[in-house]
Amino acid sequence: xxxxxxxxxxxxxxxxxxxxxxxxxxxxxxxxxxxYASVLENANPGLKGQPLGVKQKSILATCNYAARxxxxxxxxxxxxxxxxCPGLVVLSGEDLTPFRDASKRxxxxxxxxxxxxxxxxxxxxxxxxxxTDVIAYNQELLNRxxxxxxxxxxxxxxxxxxxxxxxxxxxxxxxxxxxxxxLTLLLDNPLCVRLLLASHLAGYLRLKLEEDFGYTSSGGIxxxxxxxxxxxxxxxxxxxxxxxxxxxxxxxxxxxGHKLRQIPGIGSRIAQLIEDHVLSISxxxxxxxxxxxTKVTVREVRQYPSMSPDLxxxxxxxxxxxxxxxxxxxxxxxxxDASEVKEASDVPTQISIEDTYMARPLNTPNELMRxxxxxATSLVRRMRVDLAVADDPxxxxxxxxxxxxxxLRWIAYPRTLRLSTFIxxxxxxxxxxxxxxxxxxxxxxxxxxxLKDTSIEAVAERLASEALLPLFRRLHSERQGWxxxxxxxxxxxxxxxxxxSETGNGGGAxxxxxxxxxxxxxxxxxxxxxxxxxxxxxxxxxxTSSSACVTDTNDDVMDIEEVNKEKxxxxxxxxxxxxxxxxxxxxSLDSDADAWEEEDEDESQRCHLCGHIIPIFAILAHERFHSxxx
DNA sequence: TTGGACGAG
DNA sequence: ATTTCTCGTCCAA
Numbered sequence: 261x262x263x264x265x266x267x268x269x270x271x272x273x274x275x276x277x278x279x280x281x282x283x284x285x286x287x288x289x290x291x292x293x294x295x296y297a298s299v300l301e302n303a304n305p306g307l308k309g310q311p312l313g314v315k316q317k318s319i320l321a322t323c324n325y326a327a328r329x330x331x332x333x334x335x336x337x338x339x340x341x342x343x344x345c346p347g348l349v350v351l352s353g354e355d356l357t358p359f360r361d362a363s364k365r366x367x368x369x370x371x372x373x374x375x376x377x378x379x380x381x382x383x384x385x386x387x388x389x390x391x392t393d394v395i396a397y398n399q400e401l402l403n404r405x406x407x408x409x410x411x412x413x414x415x416x417x418x419x420x421x422x423x424x425x426x427x428x429x430x431x432x433x434x435x436x437x438x439x440x441x442x443l444t445l446l447l448d449n450p451l452c453v454r455l456l457l458a459s460h461l462a463g464y465l466r467l468k469l470e471e472d473f474g475y476t477s478s479g480g481i482x483x484x485x486x487x488x489x490x491x492x493x494x495x496x497x498x499x500x501x502x503x504x505x506x507x508x509x510x511x512x513x514x515x516x517g518h519k520l521r522q523i524p525g526i527g528s529r530i531a532q533l534i535e536d537h538v539l540s541i542s543x544x545x546x547x548x549x550x551x552x553x554t555k556v557t558v559r560e561v562r563q564y565p566s567m568s569p570d571l572x573x574x575x576x577x578x579x580x581x582x583x584x585x586x587x588x589x590x591x592x593x594x595x596x597d598a599s600e601v602k603e604a605s606d607v608p609t610q611i612s613i614e615d616t617y618m619a620r621p622l623n624t625p626n627e628l629m630r631x632x633x634x635x636a637t638s639l640v641r642r643m644r645v646d647l648a649v650a651d652d653p654x655x656x657x658x659x660x661x662x663x664x665x666x667x668l669r670w671i672a673y674p675r676t677l678r679l680s681t682f683i684x685x686x687x688x689x690x691x692x693x694x695x696x697x698x699x700x701x702x703x704x705x706x707x708x709x710x711l712k713d714t715s716i717e718a719v720a721e722r723l724a725s726e727a728l729l730p731l732f733r734r735l736h737s738e739r740q741g742w743x744x745x746x747x748x749x750x751x752x753x754x755x756x757x758x759x760x761s762e763t764g765n766g767g768g769a770x771x772x773x774x775x776x777x778x779x780x781x782x783x784x785x786x787x788x789x790x791x792x793x794x795x796x797x798x799x800x801x802x803x804t805s806s807s808a809c810v811t812d813t814n815d816d817v818m819d820i821e822e823v824n825k826e827k828x829x830x831x832x833x834x835x836x837x838x839x840x841x842x843x844x845x846x847x848s849l850d851s852d853a854d855a856w857e858e859e860d861e862d863e864s865q866r867c868h869l870c871g872h873i874i875p876i877f878a879i880l881a882h883e884r885f886h887s888x889x890x
Numbered sequence: 891t892t893g894g895a896c897g898a899g
Numbered sequence: 900a901t902t903t904c905t906c907g908t909c910c911a912a
Binding site (some may be wrong): 311316317318320321335337338339340353354356381382384517579581582583608609610611612613614615616618619682746748750 | 900901902903904905906907908909910911
Binding site (some may be wrong): 291383530698699701 | 896
């Protein structure tokens, strides 16, 4: 990297130049206070104020502040917690459903306040928000002659929407602390004004989280994700901190005070390697302590002789390590982080279910199948919750659902199924490290995507016996006695599914449209991915049955006509997937199928394998299902 | 595409 | 009775 020669007292030292920070953005970070415990308290208000612990298996995943006052800690064994806090109430937190639901609601609310829709969840209890454009808008509106009586506009279109605030001071804490009388001077600095506005937005949002949803939180305000998150940790709980990035030494002093391991993005592995180097510890095979990366500060690493991105790269260089990680760490040490807050998405990139069995490892085929079934059931349920929506087409036949259950349709589906296991380290092995963690994957069998007349249990049973068990045998050839300590089943490699109907309301920028991306439907977002509306061909058939998605080799989605033009191929050759028709029985039981036959015989053709009428464009994909399904 | 390492809560 | 249950990214083969 770039270096510059400095002369100090005659001796020349080569010093790596500090990277340049970009303060163009405004980033908020929210961290809900002891989230799991708060969810359970809200579900059962009688618990409020009492010491509460949340249990997973044999340990406390977390606890509220009343419990912490008694010395209870996260990840503490239950028995120990009861000893030091006899009145401790312990509830199970093994089912994550209520935590996921609450997390999603809070995230949806926060998300509606980023006009660029950049709202990223980190775990269930943290959210990054990019509010750059909201802040810029309000900066222009600010009346310098009446700062005390300012109004923050949350909407471009509805001037009523917003809140009053005093723009002569920050909301919450600031870092570093500044003389109040200097503040008027600082207000001439546009960056300072933006951070001040952001502190009030964060304060308002935290207040709403508490009043409207019942969750207190900690907040961090700065110009990138790393700084916002670290700032938020300065004053917790129930408070917020704005890190003033007005001068480079403000930022550097702030970073320098942290231990290496505290920097998000520097994990135990990286911290260990750097620490060993800085402390000149020869790599003795047994020098690992429990606390890793907590001995050395950012300042000490930074000031280590001839420290530079290149040196860091060499320190971290090992097979499989990320290229450019030297520069990345170097940037972190200086509070530089260009990573963007990712655009909000309703579709997860993967869903996994796992269970651990350390008390009693699995060893017999019976135990194994029981667990595979249980995990498969949870997984199929999660898929239907997170990847499917109720199919209520505005213009379709209103009397379509007689039974209570709304018909579901996929908004995305996974292509890959993966099974991972962990073998418990044997009683005595010198380095009981990994190598116990292994996984195998395969294409997801298409029957899992059948939403019609198929109970979760039935699908899960098939999934366990026809897919997971074979995968398991690929991992472990032994018939039994595996000493299994963990099973993880994951679906990944998501494919967005095209929408079938309701492509309307293109232009109208109504006022209601604004605040809400809150009310932005999943369909709205998926429109970007939608390439083909099959309604004209199969107007009667349930929309899921005829959804298709076209993808070119660059994964860019295009209109089918354009694909034809560009590539000179027939439509049938670029139809990538057709879901839901995998089960011929389901089709034949569908009375609508008759309508299809009558109306579309011209453009359809009989499948020579199952004898059903399939629209011409879908024949290829349909035939693929016959091969996949067997 | 697959399997693993690593980092986050 | 140290190892919960996830989710995401990146790399090499």
